[in-house]
Amino acid sequence: MSTARLLLVLALALSLSAEASSSSRRSKKKPGPAVTKPAPAPEPTPETEPTATTPEPAAKPEPAAQAPAPKKLEDGTVVLAIARSSNAEPAAAQIQEELTRRLGNQPDVQLVDLAAAFPPPAPASLKEADALYEQGKTAYDNLDPDTAAAKFSAAAEAYEKHPGDMKPQRLSKTFVYLGACQFLNGDKQGAKASFLRALAADPSAQPDTNLFGSDVQTSFTDAQQEFNAQKPGTLVIDSKPSGARVTVRGEDVGVTPLKGVEVHPGRQPVVISLPGYVPYASYPQVASGKASELKPQLEMLPALAELHTAATRATSEKAFDSKTLPPDVATLADKVGARYVVLAAVQQKKTNPAEAELQVWDVRTKNRLRGVDLEMKAREGESSMAGVADRVHGFLTGKLVAEPSTPLNLPPVVKKPWFWAAVVGGAAVVTGGILYATQDHRGGPVGPISGLPGLGF
Known part of the structure; x- marks a missing residue:
């Protein structure tokens, strides 16, 4: 046999031997543990109800949709729009309000709570007014209407000095007592005027039948009928800056500017509040069927005034052209505890629409988004604010x-x-x-x- 043929036979033999050996190993291999899946229990029919021994199918719970996790407090964002000219102040307030609202609607953006950063002043002490009220009650119980009337009149005056810190119901009760004293002293016209003021402060006011006699009750009912028959007046309320919360008789009626707020005639306790500003409180006189205007200039709290000064410097052309993080931006972030500072420099030329240039700083990394422009006038029927908010949101996230x-x-x-x-x-x-x-x-x-x-x- 030739050497070539011999080699061929040997190769064939080795191949068959390896195949047999492999086959033998496969046949001797122990089977692994069988994996069995529990058979699902049959669905119950009207004829067959599942018994206690029927195994329940092991149902896998559906993964719940995960809402975007809110950003941490240290990743807070503050939005500030500063007017570079006085005529651009209304536009700056509008831009700051709308951009703040749009970003605040995003679940992954954490806005700085300016109300917490700039808390209002501590409530005024009403101890003096409360003491006069209690003294008036004591004199009334002791059948001394003259002394009681003087105390209640002084209490009402003390309460009205701080309408933002007082409950209208207490003022209303003060006028009810005062009216009762005047009625007992024979001053029926004065009693009627006091009862009308009590209803103006709290239209649901009603004398306590355990404290006041039927004659006082009748006099109050007459005043109440006259009060209800009066045509309501209206309040026109605005503020500088706008966007302030307004309450009338302790009830929330919206934010400034407001028009056509219907109220009963008389002096109405109005409180206008905005985070970072001293609350404004007043008792405007509202006539039946007429409009009364209230347009105060709100006063900044000292802390916000410092922040506004820093923001004015941070939105200057020099600061916007800076290649490094301006110190005033870092100051802003430190004062309110924010990581991201959104700045809008707003300007307006005569009757042209207001324009704004926006920059966003990440104070931690010193990264910046720049070159974002905004026009108050919508282009092609689409608000440019939406696109600006999207770009800012993209940078923040x-x-x-x-x-x-x-x-x-x-x-x-x-x-x-x-x-x-x-x-x-x-x-x-x-x-x-x-x-x-x-x-x-x-x-x-x-x-x-x-x-x-x-x-x-």
């Missing part, structure tokens, strides 16, 4: 990253698609100085990318 200066100067390697494929499994697009990093397998744009100078958190 890390989906949009910008360097402190434009245009965005990146190393050449960063612009290579293969670089981003290796780093984040996606690609990068540079548009208008803005870097968009995408990761298709994660379902959308992400960012910033850590480890890159000027881009990482």
